[in-house]
Amino acid sequence: MQPPAYNAVKPRTTLQPAPVSLHTQLSNPSHAHTPLQSDAAPASSSKPKKVEWPPAVREYVRRAFEPANAIPGISQLEMQAKLKATISFYAERNAHDEVHWPTHPLPQELLMEERRKAALASPTNGFDEHTNTTPQSKKRKSQDAEELQGQQTQANVPPWRSTNLVSRMTYVEGHTGKRHKKNALMDAASKFDPVELDKRRQRFQLGNNGTNATSPDEDEMPAGPVVGTNQNLEKSYFRLTAPPKPETVRPLHILEDTLVMLLEKWKAERNYNYICNQFKSVRQDLTVQHIKNAFTVKVYEHHARISLEKGDLGEYNQCQTQLKALYAQNLRGKPAEFKAYRILYFVYTCNKTDMNDMLAELTLADKSHEWIKHALEVRSSLAVGNYHKFFRLYLGAQNMGAYLMDMFIERERLSALANMSRGYANVTLRFLTDELGFDNDEICREFLESHGAQNIIEDKGDNQYRVRLREAASQFESLRAAAFSKVDIKGQI
């Protein structure tokens, strides 16, 4: 049967196939109780055949109206609208015979289903990702089995491959496949090509809808945490592109053991690449299981400290950002220590805006805390150019603060030298060693020489040296300017 050529096409606002011809009647309440007869009206009068509904459909309608089948929360009116939509959907495609009406879900059930899915989908997207399964995904599904087979035969593949990459990929495919079967009814939507793009985007954005692939009924579970079952202590980090499998995720008590193990290994082996990778996978496991407690804080704190020790600012920054959010929820840990690090970090990056925000956040209690006070004094001593005090503070730095200060100690030494070279004609080397916080004269001397100042050091004999600072004033000045012009802020947020 030819569809009527004159149907007005309303702009699509949902992905539901909305049969246009029904819109007109729906707004007319007088027809509401006689859905079957009224359905004939929009179809052109040249098709009287449409009025004669098959008995199966009539029975279906009767069932829909039966009070026993009513679902609270879904009004009679909504149900009728859905009923019309369902019947006419198949009528337009002339497919009434293909539907097994006695078992077909009632309109109120369909509505319930839709609402449930809408609740699952992200509110920002507004699309129901389940309604648009595509032919492409059907194709990919067929590869699914092959890949699974391949996985089994390749017994000697490296462990990272079998536990992570492959399983993750096969998982995605199987998942969409099941969804596809389940929503065969909505299949019509897949014809719309632009939707495919949306769908793909969504798949990458909110994949937590089905976190468990073990049973087909569970693949529409709300976005809840995974409960891990993996008992291994070690696990390599891989970026997730699909919902994680429980068997690859370690539960909390295992992760606690992992942390102990990692800290011991770090002490013994000092293999940063390994440790960093392991810590990232711990963080990932915590995240997918929505574990947010004192242990989470502990993991981030340890990772942050280790990355500071190795000068890995990118990783440190990630941890610091997370810690800030975690401390805001009062999950214990050592907020003061990390607030102090944040201040020192902003001293390093010379970021006045962030520093100002940081100062605004500090409470009076914070300011009187020993570590934070130290960091604040570092800040203010540099702000007013009190290098004497600054290098005293450097020598008295606590925790990992010294590692952070190491990042800008050379820069500040040059700055102090530029400063002193205007105020003094010459000074003893010992004075410089003391003022600039060097361990001994030799190191101080090496520092000067490595910055092209070997010619101004004068040997007075008897291990006495004088440094003719004034002569190198302009050189120190340009070194100072250069040191401040390049602040490497990796992973700055």
Place this chain on the structure above:
Amino acid sequence: MQSALESFHEAYASGLAQPVAAFLSPIAPINASNRLYDFARASSDDKIEGDVRYALKYNKTTRMTNKECGAWVDIIVCYWRAVKEIIKADKAADQSRTGDRQYLAIYDAWKDLTSSFIKHISGGLLPAWAIFTLYFTANHLRKIAIKTDEQLAKSKPAVLNTGYSDDIASTTPQNQKLEEAARVFNRIFALCLGDRNQDMSESRKWGVYCIANLQFKTYFKLKAISLSKNVVRSIEAQPDLPSFELYPRAHRVTYRYYTGVLAFLQEDYAKAEQSLQGAWESCWSRSQQNKSLILTYLIPCRLITQHKVPTAGLLAEAPRLQRIFGPLVACIKRGDLTGFDKALADGEPEFVRRRIFLTLERSRDIALRNLLRKVYLAGGFDDLKEGQTEKDRIRKSRIPLAHFVAALRMGISGAGSGQALEDEEVECLLANQIYKGLMKGYISREHAMVVLNKKGAFPGTGV
């Protein structure tokens, strides 16, 4: 509806942006507190469009073209919907059950109104002045968005990260709606800046600065100040804007103020001073609030660029300025370092909030300079040599380090107070003054002396 739109016709006939904007306001005027309510009641959801169309089309006074009429119908219908949501929220508030939903509904309706305005202005259907009406509408959107965000923040608990992120805490923005509004403002800004109309009298380019100001306000509130730089940059890159002086004073003052503050925050104090000075000079003399805002940044700016403290008279004009700057300025003048540190610490919360703390901190140098200068003056003069008269007596230019150390220790409480000042630290501070050019001379460690220039030891202070 006919009578409800009567005030629109009057406003429209005036050919001015403001009366029309007053009609399209989300707040009822004081003298007609029922206006919104009556307006909402004048029609219903399914009739509103027809009602408005009829009222506009058959009005004798306005006489707009069919197309323009269509645009206004669209806008007024959007406005009506927004008003309806406002009334609904009011009613909900009466029963004290206001929730996210009401706020979101108002916000969405108002955003629709703004978007509809943008659409019709970019379609060229509305008169040139409508861009300023849009400005008022957008400003309301900003306020509504801020309120909505506040409401959302109150009701929504911290969100967990969903998706495949590796880390637990989500970085979902706190000010979702205002950020959304900021994007709308960006579109309006582009609409103004990119107007190709050659006829300047009808150009939307006249709206550039007031929309830019709206963006600044939004970005400052969002703590995304750096985004403001893009606005400034695109204005500066636009070659065919009308001369800045031709814009309304209100636009100019606000724009200069914000560019001044931006430069201030980037520590470009020379540029900041220039902009803020410009804003100060064109600011309406009775606008106390604005004047004191400008001075909040101009005063620290001048401390850095010219080492100048504000006069007592200037501070006395605004109690707020007197309160925040008064103690600090007094200490700088006296060369009282301890007092300065205390005043700075006392004012810290306020200074940090205004983002001037880190700048003010630097003015400690001037307080220190004043103290050192006092030591120098107290040192007295060299003895007269033969042939010298009283007139060309020279001050003692060789000053023992111990004198400076003593001066700096004066304000510090005694042993056990936790405060200490080492001799080297004083040296360091002196070296700093020399390095910064506040003091001329050098330090001789062998003799424990500071040798100052015979002339102009403290530049700019008369000695």
